[in-house]
Amino acid sequence: MFFYILRRITLLVITLLVLTLGAYLLEFRLITQVLDFWHGYPDFLQRIAAGDFGLSSVSGQPVLDEIRHYFPATLTLCLAAFAISLLVGIPLGTLAALYQGRSPDLSIMAAGLVGYAVPVFWLGLLMVMFFSLDLGWLPSSGQISLLYDVPSITGIAIVDVLMSQEPWREAALHDALRHLxxxxxxxxxxxxxxxxxxxxxxLIDVMKQNYIKAAASRGLSRRQIVWRHGLKNALPPVLPLLGLQLGSVLTSAMITEVVFDWPGIGRWLVSSIALQDYAAIRGAFLVVASFVIFISVSTDLLTTIMYPARRKELYARQD
Structure with a gap:
């Protein structure tokens, strides 16, 4: 187990070094003076380790300060999306597994296929047109209404509202939730x-195991079998796969932020690309990619530590 954790940490470090090398190549091509590539790279690593990502050519502010300002809003959006996906996806996935090959399963998988194929920007525009413009139920842009002058402390509108002492705090919190x-x-x-x-x-694989048949032979109901034994053993292998989805979620978040004018790092990065702000592009690339890799490796390690069957598979491969 120790050597497995050591290998994963080593892989994390090597991957981060490759990312910094890619970011340095972008900087190396842009500078006018001729420098020795390998002599400049250690200096670049020192600056990155110190949090010096350079200055934005658009705002003139340090890139790290810009990232600190925009990234919390993106993180809020991604966490909310993940929470919704778990609350909706786990029950529907369970229902589809229990009715494998029948109408509920076919309907759920067909709807999932349509949802996977629909472009994010097109769906976002449809939602804005229907729920915001036609019905007027929900706001179409921003993190919070301009009516509420909430000081930005954490960059997360909901948290900033809760930290404020204004008399309209409850109304502002409701408004921030509606924007989300x-x-x-x-x-x-x-x-x-x-x-x-x-x-x-x-869950389909788990329900075929012998211990599920043994539980059924003891007289347990189908609901008890699913909740006590089925999902308990079916969900842990799914966790690392969900961690790997973070990259695609962040990619989709960039498009979503542009459609809904959400003040996150995705919209900021798209604007930086349009304005050719290379320092901001490089900084956002490093931070977002490092965040995705760190979450993926951490999820894999936590699953291996907490899930006994995963550890048995690991020991079997080592033997």
């Missing part, structure tokens, strides 16, 4: 389809 609904629902569509597919496949 549409973009999080749009962003949750693709990960929800992935959760449904993985949970369905894993």
């Amino acid at each position: 609904v549409l973009p999080s629902l749009v962003l949750a569509v693709v990960p929800t389809t992935e959760v449904i597919r993985h949970v369905r496949s894993s």
